[in-house]
Amino acid sequence: MSNYGCGHFGRWIVDGYGLPAYEYTCNHEVDPRALTFTTQGGSRKHWHQVGNSRFNVLAYNSGFVEVFENSRGPQWLTYRSVEQKTLGGGIAIVVEGDDCWCDLFSQGLFREGYRRIFGMGYFRKVSSHNNLKLDHIVFTPVSDDPVVVSEVTVRNDSNGERRITLFNYWGINLRYVSESLIYTSGRRTDYGVSLINWVGRIYGFLRHLLWCDTEQGRTSFSKKFVYHTEYNQEEGLLILVPEYQGERPPKWVPCSKNYYPKPLFLKLLGQKPVSAICSGDSIIDKKGNFRAKGSFVEVSKPLVKKSPCLCLGVKLTIPRKSSFTTTFLFGYAEKKEIPKIVSKYEEEIRKQPLSEGLRGWKKNIVEFKGGEDWVSREAAWHSYYFKSATLYDEYFENHLLPQGGAYVYLQGLHGGPRDFSLYAVPMTYLDPGLAREMLEYVLRWMRPSGELAYSGSGFGKLGGAAVHNRPSDHYLFIVWAITEYIFATRDFKFLEKKVPFYPREKGLFSTVAERIKLSLKFLFEEIGFGEHGLLKVGDGDWNDGISIMVPNRSRFLKHGESLFNSALALYVLPRVINLFGEQGSFCKFLKDKYDSLLRACLNSWNGRWFYRAWDGGGKPLGDRNLFLEPVPWLFLSKVLPEKVAEKLLENVYRILDKPSPFGQYLVYPPVRTLLNYLEKGWDVNGGIWFAIDFLLTWAYGLYDAKNAWTSLIKNSMAHHANLYPNLWYGIWSGPDAYNADYAKRPGETYYHLPTPTTDFPVMNLNLHANFLTALIKLCGIEPDAEGLTIAPKLPFQNFSLKTPLIELRMKEYQVEGAYTPQCSGPICLRFRKPVHWHHQIRCYINDELVKYDLENSTITVNLNVDKWFRFRIIHIAP
Numbered sequence: 001m002s003n004y005g006c007g008h009f010g011r012w013i014v015d016g017y018g019l020p021a022y023e024y025t026c027n028h029e030v031d032p033r034a035l036t037f038t039t040q041g042g043s044r045k046h047w048h049q050v051g052n053s054r055f056n057v058l059a060y061n062s063g064f065v066e067v068f069e070n071s072r073g074p075q076w077l078t079y080r081s082v083e084q085k086t087l088g089g090g091i092a093i094v095v096e097g098d099d100c101w102c103d104l105f106s107q108g109l110f111r112e113g114y115r116r117i118f119g120m121g122y123f124r125k126v127s128s129h130n131n132l133k134l135d136h137i138v139f140t141p142v143s144d145d146p147v148v149v150s151e152v153t154v155r156n157d158s159n160g161e162r163r164i165t166l167f168n169y170w171g172i173n174l175r176y177v178s179e180s181l182i183y184t185s186g187r188r189t190d191y192g193v194s195l196i197n198w199v200g201r202i203y204g205f206l207r208h209l210l211w212c213d214t215e216q217g218r219t220s221f222s223k224k225f226v227y228h229t230e231y232n233q234e235e236g237l238l239i240l241v242p243e244y245q246g247e248r249p250p251k252w253v254p255c256s257k258n259y260y261p262k263p264l265f266l267k268l269l270g271q272k273p274v275s276a277i278c279s280g281d282s283i284i285d286k287k288g289n290f291r292a293k294g295s296f297v298e299v300s301k302p303l304v305k306k307s308p309c310l311c312l313g314v315k316l317t318i319p320r321k322s323s324f325t326t327t328f329l330f331g332y333a334e335k336k337e338i339p340k341i342v343s344k345y346e347e348e349i350r351k352q353p354l355s356e357g358l359r360g361w362k363k364n365i366v367e368f369k370g371g372e373d374w375v376s377r378e379a380a381w382h383s384y385y386f387k388s389a390t391l392y393d394e395y396f397e398n399h400l401l402p403q404g405g406a407y408v409y410l411q412g413l414h415g416g417p418r419d420f421s422l423y424a425v426p427m428t429y430l431d432p433g434l435a436r437e438m439l440e441y442v443l444r445w446m447r448p449s450g451e452l453a454y455s456g457s458g459f460g461k462l463g464g465a466a467v468h469n470r471p472s473d474h475y476l477f478i479v480w481a482i483t484e485y486i487f488a489t490r491d492f493k494f495l496e497k498k499v500p501f502y503p504r505e506k507g508l509f510s511t512v513a514e515r516i517k518l519s520l521k522f523l524f525e526e527i528g529f530g531e532h533g534l535l536k537v538g539d540g541d542w543n544d545g546i547s548i549m550v551p552n553r554s555r556f557l558k559h560g561e562s563l564f565n566s567a568l569a570l571y572v573l574p575r576v577i578n579l580f581g582e583q584g585s586f587c588k589f590l591k592d593k594y595d596s597l598l599r600a601c602l603n604s605w606n607g608r609w610f611y612r613a614w615d616g617g618g619k620p621l622g623d624r625n626l627f628l629e630p631v632p633w634l635f636l637s638k639v640l641p642e643k644v645a646e647k648l649l650e651n652v653y654r655i656l657d658k659p660s661p662f663g664q665y666l667v668y669p670p671v672r673t674l675l676n677y678l679e680k681g682w683d684v685n686g687g688i689w690f691a692i693d694f695l696l697t698w699a700y701g702l703y704d705a706k707n708a709w710t711s712l713i714k715n716s717m718a719h720h721a722n723l724y725p726n727l728w729y730g731i732w733s734g735p736d737a738y739n740a741d742y743a744k745r746p747g748e749t750y751y752h753l754p755t756p757t758t759d760f761p762v763m764n765l766n767l768h769a770n771f772l773t774a775l776i777k778l779c780g781i782e783p784d785a786e787g788l789t790i791a792p793k794l795p796f797q798n799f800s801l802k803t804p805l806i807e808l809r810m811k812e813y814q815v816e817g818a819y820t821p822q823c824s825g826p827i828c829l830r831f832r833k834p835v836h837w838h839h840q841i842r843c844y845i846n847d848e849l850v851k852y853d854l855e856n857s858t859i860t861v862n863l864n865v866d867k868w869f870r871f872r873i874i875h876i877a878p
Helices: 194-209 214-222 335-351 354-364 374-387 405-409 417-430 432-443 474-489 492-496 512-527 553-559 563-580 585-602 631-636 642-657 690-700 705-714 717-723 765-778
Strands: 010-014 020-024 047-051 056-060 065-069 089-096 099-102 115-119 122-129 132-139 147-156 162-171 225-232 237-244 264-269 275-279 308-318 322-332 367-369 391-393 398-400 455-457 461-463 498-500 509-511 781-783 787-790 799-802 806-811 814-819 825-832 840-845 848-850 853-855 858-865 869-876
Touching: 020 374, 047 122, 065 089, 065 322, 089 122, 089 132, 089 147, 132 354, 147 162, 147 308, 147 335, 147 354, 162 264, 162 275, 162 322, 194 214, 225 275, 237 275, 237 308, 237 335, 264 308, 264 335, 308 322, 322 335, 335 354, 354 374, 367 374, 374 417, 374 717, 374 765, 398 432, 417 432, 417 474, 417 765, 432 474, 432 512, 474 492, 474 512, 474 563, 474 781, 492 512, 509 512, 512 563, 512 585, 563 585, 563 631, 631 642, 631 690, 642 705, 690 705, 690 765, 705 765, 765 781, 840 858, 858 869
Parallel strands: 787 825
Antiparallel strands: 010 020, 020 115, 047 056, 056 065, 089 099, 089 162, 115 122, 122 132, 132 147, 147 322, 162 308, 225 237, 237 264, 264 322, 275 308, 367 799, 391 398, 455 461, 498 509, 781 787, 799 806, 806 814, 814 869, 825 858, 840 848, 840 869, 853 858
16 A cells, blocks of 8 residues: 555554554653643644544554544543543453563553554554463444443463453443533643733633633533442443433433433343452552552442443463463443344344444445545545544434534534535435535524524533624535535435424424525525625625624624625526526526626626625725635636636635645735734634635636646645645644744644634544545535536546445546445436537437437436436447
């Protein structure tokens, strides 16, 4: 496998499941390159995401894991806290005579031979001590089950029999990630630049002094639980039932925290344990190390108040030069569900090792071949990170794809609908069912008036994150995503689906079709238009920081206009008209809005580029600064006069693209912001943003395939890792944005008063999802109400794309593939004829020769299909 983009922390490999994986080889405790800036001081923690449809598991370079779930809002189940003597989970401990050791890297017994592999759905640790070798795979099954598996293979490399007790440890710390609009902790010292930094420091110091900073509040809440223990040695099952000590609201009422956590359990599969420990107080010292062998005796307490844990031990007798595998199942479920979950995995382990199920990820990724060889690795890896981030929300009764990063894991905020919509688009091709759930999830955030909230937190709570109570772009993003899903899957019945309004307790519903109309009505009538004919910006369009880029923020919030929203509308409105048909009062209404917006957008041209917005006082924003955000939508809507498009392309490339060694600048030159709140070249003030750069990559494809492919490469993880090999994040995951090359801390990510992105710089889905969108669109996949157009925009002829929804293989004289629409019915397939096809063409559907039409270099085949079918088009040269 190509190791382009591996950085200085390890290497890319192909694992035993035939999938890409990253072998982390860095000795992070001593290597100076491992020390990374955060707002709380230098950090050597690096981690990888392991997940399925219920859990996100963070696997750390030190060898432990932390389990995260979202059923009643964001919370950690095994949060590591040395102070509370909870050391994370997924730790194997060996007791042999007077010798006691574990497979944490930090224990220092075997650092030289220690292996760590970050794989799709797993974290593998290999450690050795005194001729015993532990090969430990911690993984989440490819399923919707809230479980993590620890599969430990012990090999005896000595010449004699070995008798050991193997323990599997999970420190239980229910740390709820309650909403924190400004993240504070006793260690955070960086909040921004100049005055903003001092304001933040004083604010953080006072909150810490009063014992109410973000992390102190979460620690206090976690200590209010006690745990009732249940242990069945015959069944090898240990259960902890948490109970909150204090008053709590009714269970199904929206609230800011989870007062009703489920039981946690640990099961030894296929064997009988000899020991069960439910409190770490006796086995962990003050420094966070496991004590000597004598402390590992069974602790049977009916009630645990301090340092709860799930720890089971099993005696093993291993002959010389032999191996033995032991499997533990950790989970989080209602008590009545535990037997069913356990029984399922007891049955599966009788057939094969549970880790063999990880091969299932092969069916859940985008496979691409073409261009640079490492792109196929990156496409597969993005697919994994994207889908494995899935969580479940019991209030909204939907799976969701969280934005992730610092927003979720530090600030406890889910949002916003624009991001969820951006994720639903590529997920349509990767997992149509999950894409549909994401769309429903967004629609469940809508009130009967049509208003969409900006963010979610806690259990069923929605809001505006204090400063975003009237965002304006969400309504267009969700409509775009719905049309993409319906067009690509042919699931027109989704329009008839009834979805509840928020809050669900009121019992109000409407159909998806009605929600589309309600969204656009709210946008046009409640948010409305400004004096220049553009849609108003509210308190933010895609750019949450745009309101501090103008002289008068309050006037901008009331009267400011957004070219971004207006350009996006030029792309979205024709799709809605296409969806509902050309006739009817609603479509006439949309056509009128489209015509007026088109005139207003074209009038925003200054001869070099388009203004970004109007400031509400009659002055344009972006006359001297070229903003990238609206540009992709102007290109994709195909409304620009030829000369205007050429000039805009030239300036975008010259000013925003070519000077940047990776990605494209969001704006240049950067803008002076209120109180210098945004550092130049950081965040939305000129940083590198994947949500916009990958849209530009797609748009480039309409004009220049070579430039489009180059843009995809420039925005890849491999390219960033090659430029910044001493930065751990960006190699296998990353943030939503990076600092520009000319800014302070180039190539790193940003921080500001509310959000220290530097402190959680990975697992943001804008990186992973939008790469896939750009790749799929460059492969030429363009659905509409009538069917599917395939018009590749790549600078090479031979490539292949395979997703669960569509397969495409392009060769010099042949196009073939398969399509799996969700519903049967009529469909129109269109193929852009390659310029070198001058002779006879034959079209086959399911190997049967069919008729076609050829007009304007487009091959059209009209079909009536029953879901899955194959297609093949051949150019027959003389």
